[in-house]
Amino acid sequence: MSLLNAIGNTPLIHLPESPGRGEIWVKLEGGNPTGSYKDRMALAMVRGAEQAGRLAPGQAVVEYTGGSTGSSLAMVCALTGHPLHIVTSDAFAAEKLRTIEAFGAVMEVIPSPEGITADLIPRMRARAAQLAEEIGAYQTDQFNNHDMVDGYEEMGREIVAMLPGADAYCSYVGTAGCFLGVSRSLRESWPDIHLAVVEPSESAVISGQPPGTHRIEGGGAGFVPPQLSSEHYDEVVTVSTKEAFTKARAAAREWGVFSGPSTGANLVAAERIATRLGPGSTVVTVQVDSGLKYLVGDLYR
Numbered sequence: 001m002s003l004l005n006a007i008g009n010t011p012l013i014h015l016p017e018s019p020g021r022g023e024i025w026v027k028l029e030g031g032n033p034t035g036s037y038k039d040r041m042a043l044a045m046v047r048g049a050e051q052a053g054r055l056a057p058g059q060a061v062v063e064y065t066g067g068s069t070g071s072s073l074a075m076v077c078a079l080t081g082h083p084l085h086i087v088t089s090d091a092f093a094a095e096k097l098r099t100i101e102a103f104g105a106v107m108e109v110i111p112s113p114e115g116i117t118a119d120l121i122p123r124m125r126a127r128a129a130q131l132a133e134e135i136g137a138y139q140t141d142q143f144n145n146h147d148m149v150d151g152y153e154e155m156g157r158e159i160v161a162m163l164p165g166a167d168a169y170c171s172y173v174g175t176a177g178c179f180l181g182v183s184r185s186l187r188e189s190w191p192d193i194h195l196a197v198v199e200p201s202e203s204a205v206i207s208g209q210p211p212g213t214h215r216i217e218g219g220g221a222g223f224v225p226p227q228l229s230s231e232h233y234d235e236v237v238t239v240s241t242k243e244a245f246t247k248a249r250a251a252a253r254e255w256g257v258f259s260g261p262s263t264g265a266n267l268v269a270a271e272r273i274a275t276r277l278g279p280g281s282t283v284v285t286v287q288v289d290s291g292l293k294y295l296v297g298d299l300y301r
Helices: 038-052 068-080 094-102 120-135 146-162 177-189 241-255 261-277
Strands: 012-014 023-028 061-064 084-089 106-110 168-172 194-200 235-239 282-287
Touching: 012 146, 023 146, 023 261, 038 068, 038 146, 061 068, 061 120, 068 084, 068 094, 084 094, 084 120, 094 106, 106 120, 146 177, 168 177, 168 261, 177 194, 177 282, 194 261, 235 261, 241 261, 261 282
Parallel strands: 023 282, 061 084, 084 106, 168 194, 168 282, 194 235
Antiparallel strands: 012 023
């Protein structure tokens, strides 16, 4: 059995009850091998490209990433025999960048000390495309990769197998792969489920606002993900960096859910929705990754 078979089948937990709101269930994706739900998409992108003939045996892979996708791809590529080149930035957690290197990937870091700015991801994406051409590598290009959406459908099927039903699902959006893949599976079984995308209030571009700077890693890229359209969701929930950080810290202390700021944003959104829907309702969200990825930065300092 390969380590790759350990990806998925993560626990789904019920948060403690709170007066005046519905139930909240959280998929603990920190239980994946690299501690992130991005293991699912990394495996789907590599295997999908191999099976379609886009990625030759031993061919190099290039991706631009804020860290978790890079960590996951580095693990998958190490196990499948593909050299990996990552374009990233010091705007993201140092632990993620060190994990990428630990799996043997080559990393190019673009400075952005002010945080995740509106132009950071486009700059990383442009450099990754240039690098792929220079070295003859396959570019997974996560934002435009359809295999990665398919990779998240299984998470939705796992949720359906674990719950009799749910009234709402919410997820912080980066590539939108997790939101699209999971919601596709949920709607197949529960057609009336309410779907909410979550984004940083400082860069609420899906809501129609201008891009800005924030520190909720894993999303808020400064543009609407190309595979996401308004027909895919019923609501957009905006969460500030301060709210996301505060909730991530509180979730560790009160519920034992140890995670990063994107999970904090998910939990803020889930509580708002569960409060609005009221007792008797069920809301599902995701623990995106483990808090072990954020011990050096400001979140748990």
